[in-house]
Amino acid sequence: MGSTHFRIYNNHPLAEIKAIADIDEAKLRGDWSKITGNIGDADNNVPVDLSGIKTYSDAYELINNPDIDLVDICLPTYLHAEYTIAALRAGRHVLCEKPIARNVKQARDILTASKKSKKFLMIGMCIRFWPEYQHAYQLVKSGKLGKIKTATFKRVAPSTAGNSWEDWFMKNKLSGSALTDLHLHDTDAIHYFIGKPKKVRSFGLKGFRSDSGIDHVFTNYEFDNDMLVFAEGGWAAAGATPFEMSFMVVGEKGTIRLSESGYKIIYEDGTTESPSPAKPGLPTGWHVEIDYFLRCIKENKKPDEYLTINQMVDSLAIIEAEKKSVNKNKTIKVKYK
Numbered sequence: 001m002g003s004t005h006f007r008i009y010n011n012h013p014l015a016e017i018k019a020i021a022d023i024d025e026a027k028l029r030g031d032w033s034k035i036t037g038n039i040g041d042a043d044n045n046v047p048v049d050l051s052g053i054k055t056y057s058d059a060y061e062l063i064n065n066p067d068i069d070l071v072d073i074c075l076p077t078y079l080h081a082e083y084t085i086a087a088l089r090a091g092r093h094v095l096c097e098k099p100i101a102r103n104v105k106q107a108r109d110i111l112t113a114s115k116k117s118k119k120f121l122m123i124g125m126c127i128r129f130w131p132e133y134q135h136a137y138q139l140v141k142s143g144k145l146g147k148i149k150t151a152t153f154k155r156v157a158p159s160t161a162g163n164s165w166e167d168w169f170m171k172n173k174l175s176g177s178a179l180t181d182l183h184l185h186d187t188d189a190i191h192y193f194i195g196k197p198k199k200v201r202s203f204g205l206k207g208f209r210s211d212s213g214i215d216h217v218f219t220n221y222e223f224d225n226d227m228l229v230f231a232e233g234g235w236a237a238a239g240a241t242p243f244e245m246s247f248m249v250v251g252e253k254g255t256i257r258l259s260e261s262g263y264k265i266i267y268e269d270g271t272t273e274s275p276s277p278a279k280p281g282l283p284t285g286w287h288v289e290i291d292y293f294l295r296c297i298k299e300n301k302k303p304d305e306y307l308t309i310n311q312m313v314d315s316l317a318i319i320e321a322e323k324k325s326v327n328k329n330k331t332i333k334v335k336y337k
Contacts, residue, residue, distance in 0.1 A: 001074040001097050001124070001286075002020075002022075002035075002072075002074035003032055003035050003042065003044060003048075004042070004286055005072050005074055005095075005286065005290065006020070006048075007042055008286060008287055008290045009072070009290065012290065012291065012294060014291075014294040014295065014298055015070075015290075015294055017053055018053065018054060018065070018067055018068055019053060019054035019055065019056060019062045019065060019067075019068065020050070020053060020054075020055055020056070020062070021055070021056040021057070021058065021059040021061070021062040022055075022056075022057070023057055024165070025057070028050070028055040028056075028057065029050075030047045030048040030049065030050045031047060031048075032044040032047075032048055033045050036160075036163045036164075059075075059083055060086065063083070063086055063087045063090050063092060064090055068092055069092065069093060069297065070092065070093040070094070070095065070293075070294075070297060071083075071087040071092045071093070071094050071095075072094075072095045072096075073087070073094060073095070073096040073097060074097045075097075076165070076168045076174055076175065077099060077101070077102050077174065077175050077176060077180065077181065078102045078168075078173070078174045078175070080096055080097070080099070080100065080101050080102070080106070080110075081101045081102070081106035081107070081109055081110055083096075084096045084101075084110050084113070084121070085109065085110060085113040088113045088114060088116075088117040088119060088121060089113065089117070091117075091118075091119060092119060093119045093120045093121070093293075093297050094119070094120070094121045094122070095121075095122050095123075095124060095289075095290070095293050096110075096121070096122075096123055096124065097123075097124045098123055098124050098125050098126070098184065098185070099123075099176070099180055099181070099184050099312075099315075099316060099319075100123045100309070100312040100313065100316060101316065102174070102175075102176060102180070103176075103316070103320065104313060104316050104317050104320055107312065107313045107316050108313060108337070110309070111309050111310065111313055114309050120293070120296060120297060120302060120303055121309060122289070122293050122296075122303045122307070123307065123309070123312045124286075124289055125185070125188055125289075125306075125307055125312070125315075126185075126284070126285030126286050126288075126289055127185045127186075127188065127189055127245075127285055128188070128189070128192055128285070128289075128306045128307055129285040129286075129288035129289040129292065129306055130284065130285035130288070131277040131278040131279070131282070131283075131284075131285070131288065132258050132263045132277060133189060133247075133258075133285070134277065134288075134306075135263075135275060135277035136193075136247070136249060136256045136258070137192060137193055139256060139265070140193055140249060140251070140256075144253065144254070145249070145251025145252065145253050145254045145255075145256070146251045146252030146253035146254075147251060147252045148194065148227055148249060148250070148251050149226075149227060149228070149250050149251060149252065150227065150228040150229070150230075150248075150249075150250040151190065151193065151194060151227070151228075151229045151230070151247070151248070151249045151250070152229075152230050152231070152247060152248050152249075153186035153189055153190060153230075153231040153232075153233075153246075153247045154186070154231070154232045154233065154244060154245070154246045154247065155182055155183060155185055155186050155231075155232075155233040155234075155244070155245045155246075156232070156233065156234060156235075156237055156241070156243070156244045157178075157182055157234075157235045157237070157241075157243050157244075158235065158237050158238065158239045158240065158241040158242075158243065159209050159235050159236065159237060159238060159239045159241075160235060160239075161209050161210075161239075169181065169210070169235075170209060170210045170211060170213075171210065171211055172210050172211055172212045172213030175210075175213070176213065176319075177209075177210040177212075177213020177214050177215055178209075178210070178213065178214060178215045178216060178217070178233060178234045178235045178236070179204070179213065179214040179217055179233075179319060179322060179323055179326075180213075180316075180319055182233050182234065182235055183217050183219075183231065183233030183234065183319070183322075184315065184316070184319055185233075185245075186231040186232075186233055186247075187219070187231060187315060187318050187319055187322065188311075188312075188315040189247070190221055190229055190231060191311065191314065191315050191318060192307075192311075193249070194221075194223065194227070194229060195223065196314055196318070196334070196336060197221035197222055197223055197229070197318060197334060198222050198223060198224060198333065198334065199221075199222040199321075199331050199332060199333050199334065200219055200220065200221055200222065200318065200321050200322050200325050200331070200332055200334060201219065201220045201222070201325055201330075201331045201332075202217055202218065202219040202220075202322040202323075202325040202326045202332075203217070203218045203219075203326065204216065204217040204218075204322075204323075204326035205217075205234065205236055206326070208236050209235060209236055214234075214323060214326055215234050215235060215236045216232075216233070216234025216235075216236040217231075217232070217233055217234055217322065217326065218230070218231075218232050219231050219232075219322050219325075221318075222331070244260070245258070246258050246259045246260070252268075253267060253268050254266060254267040254268055262274060263275065263276075263277075289306075292305070292306065313337075314336055317334055317335060317336055317337075318334050321333070321334040321335070
């Protein structure tokens with residue numbers, strides 16, 4: 001994600017990249033050839049021109065550089081709390097990649113630090129900003145679909161075993177495995193579209209790709225109504241498996257569907273719409289979130305249109321309830337604070 005964010009900032013009129021920090025000396029020389037993942041279509045085999053950009057092997061040196069206004073944290077999950085809190089305390093605006101932290105306790109520490117800071121904090125939950133998801137969210141909230149009856153979300157990625165620094169994704173203690181790193185997107189989308197579930201019932205595949213984490217999960221989310229809400233996610237599939245993100249929301253008056261066949265709205269009278277909601281120059285959620293945050297900083301407007309830090313803590317609380325449901329093999333009540 002660091003390489004993806006870098007390229008977006010590098011082409012944005014409101015941003016100037018002043019410095020990057022990484023413990024990998026090759027990356028600081030502009031050699032990003034080892035970077036892999038489902039992160040866009042840039043060719044990382046082409047050397048990156050870092051002329052005029054300061055490079056640090058110690059992130060704290062970057063954070064304490066007085067020329068820096070915004071620190072963008074694209075570190076392994078277990079390091080999010082440490083560096084996010086440090087940057088806020090140093091008087092920097094912070095965009096931290098998802099998830100907000102490795103666990104709810106760390107997330108609440110970040111929340112406390114953000115409340116004490118005069119600077120802005122935003123979490124890179126790119127699906128909340130993704131054009132199709134944002135369009136669907138607005139449609140659901142408008143009431144045009146009538147009462148929502150079912151919602152199904154799916155996110156399946158190929159195995160990334162062996163493709164990250166020290167294979168940290170596959171170390172459950174560091175990443176939280178697919179449950180926290182990948183499936184979180186859809187758990188949070190359900191939180192965003194529908195609200196906070198009261199209970200969850202999850203079934204998971206453990207230790208297939210990671211050392212001990214949940215590598216694939218199926219979850220039913222219970223609300224105080226008769227809605228059927230379900231999500232599937234994981235990275236258990238073979239490495240050559242195509243990435244998939246999809247959803248279907250069924251209302252009384254119509255159905256919204258994002259699939260391999262595109263984004264469609266099918267109404268009960270048989271009419272179908274195939275909107276293209278992306279704005280010019282903002283084709284992905286990564287572009288939208290960074291553009292939005294930069295404009296918030298420029299206009300001194302708190303970035304809470306798409307998400308709040310409290311919501312990020314609550315989404316992680318739902319994930320922790322899903323983990324507990326898998327481990328205990330029973331329905332779990334979600335504990336919010």
